[in-house]
Amino acid sequence: MATGRFHTSTGTPVPAVTAETMRRVDRVAVDDVGIELLQMMEHAGRTLAFHVLRVGGGSALVVAGNGGNGGGLACARHLANREVDVSLVLDRDPDELTGAAAQQHRILQQMGVPTHVGPGFVSENDSADVVVDALIGYGLTGPVREPADELIRAVNRHGAPAVSLDVPSGVDATTGETLGDAVDPDRTVTLGLPKTGLRDRAETVFLADLGIPRAVYDRLEIEYENPFGRGFWVGLRA
Numbered sequence: 001m002a003t004g005r006f007h008t009s010t011g012t013p014v015p016a017v018t019a020e021t022m023r024r025v026d027r028v029a030v031d032d033v034g035i036e037l038l039q040m041m042e043h044a045g046r047t048l049a050f051h052v053l054r055v056g057g058g059s060a061l062v063v064a065g066n067g068g069n070g071g072g073l074a075c076a077r078h079l080a081n082r083e084v085d086v087s088l089v090l091d092r093d094p095d096e097l098t099g100a101a102a103q104q105h106r107i108l109q110q111m112g113v114p115t116h117v118g119p120g121f122v123s124e125n126d127s128a129d130v131v132v133d134a135l136i137g138y139g140l141t142g143p144v145r146e147p148a149d150e151l152i153r154a155v156n157r158h159g160a161p162a163v164s165l166d167v168p169s170g171v172d173a174t175t176g177e178t179l180g181d182a183v184d185p186d187r188t189v190t191l192g193l194p195k196t197g198l199r200d201r202a203e204t205v206f207l208a209d210l211g212i213p214r215a216v217y218d219r220l221e222i223e224y225e226n227p228f229g230r231g232f233w234v235g236l237r238a
């Protein structure tokens, strides 16, 4: 199993964490320290949008699911606010979204961002400059099921560069194994701390700050040296 750490370009070591440890970090951040999930999601969506704009230009297709990785929905808002022509493709009917994903989606509806459901719409939008892969993150459980599997294959067939949120959808965040189909992105924007499963992957990995303070890592005895310097994201090497 992949373990160990990454380094920033200036040599700062950054511990890699399993999905289980990251879930614990999130829990302490929310339950003990009082940072809301939506606050973290906003940072995720904004930094993801920054990287999407580096890859693509005029139009973006955002593929999203119902979990925390639905931070791609916040990204869609930030892109649309920058005059990017954004379309959304979900793995389920919008009425089936819950929690933070439902809340983010309601905002997109107010903005008039078009929502489609299912893989057919990925190929129909094949003129998009960039695909945002926000379908599944560290919450992947077992081999990818329908309809996510078909969506993932459609993203890979699309041809435009893909930017994955946290981990490429279909990749086990802890082991790096692909459980069935997995998105093959140009870059991955991972959140808070890099996941162990990203260590041996070929694409470029960037780490986005979620605003999680050192106190959270201290409580969990995770050795943490600020990797961001005075910035809000950083490139990583294994």
Ligand SMILES: NC(=O)C1=CN([C@@H]2O[C@H](COP(=O)(O)OP(=O)(O)OC[C@H]3O[C@@H](n4cnc5c(N)ncnc54)[C@H](O)[C@@H]3O)[C@@H](O)[C@H]2O)[C@H](O)CC1
Pocket (backbone or CB within 6 Å): 022, 025, 026, 037, 040, 041, 044, 065, 066, 067, 068, 069, 070, 071, 135, 136, 137, 138, 139, 140, 141, 142, 143, 144, 145, 146, 148, 149, 165, 166, 167, 191, 192, 193, 210
């Ligand atoms: N500190 C952080 O890293 C933070 C990360 N955030 C983001 O939240 C996700 C994790 O969120 P979670 O709700 O636990 O799960 P996911 O969104 O990854 O997955 C749920 C989503 O995926 C579907 N799904 C799961 N397994 C399968 C499968 N085998 N086949 C098909 N579909 C599957 C499920 O139905 C849900 O739709 C993390 O990666 C980050 O992106 C937080 O935003 C903030 C802190």
Ligand SMILES: [K+]
Pocket (backbone or CB within 6 Å): 069, 133, 134, 135, 136, 137, 164, 165, 166, 167, 168, 169
């Ligand atoms: K993803």
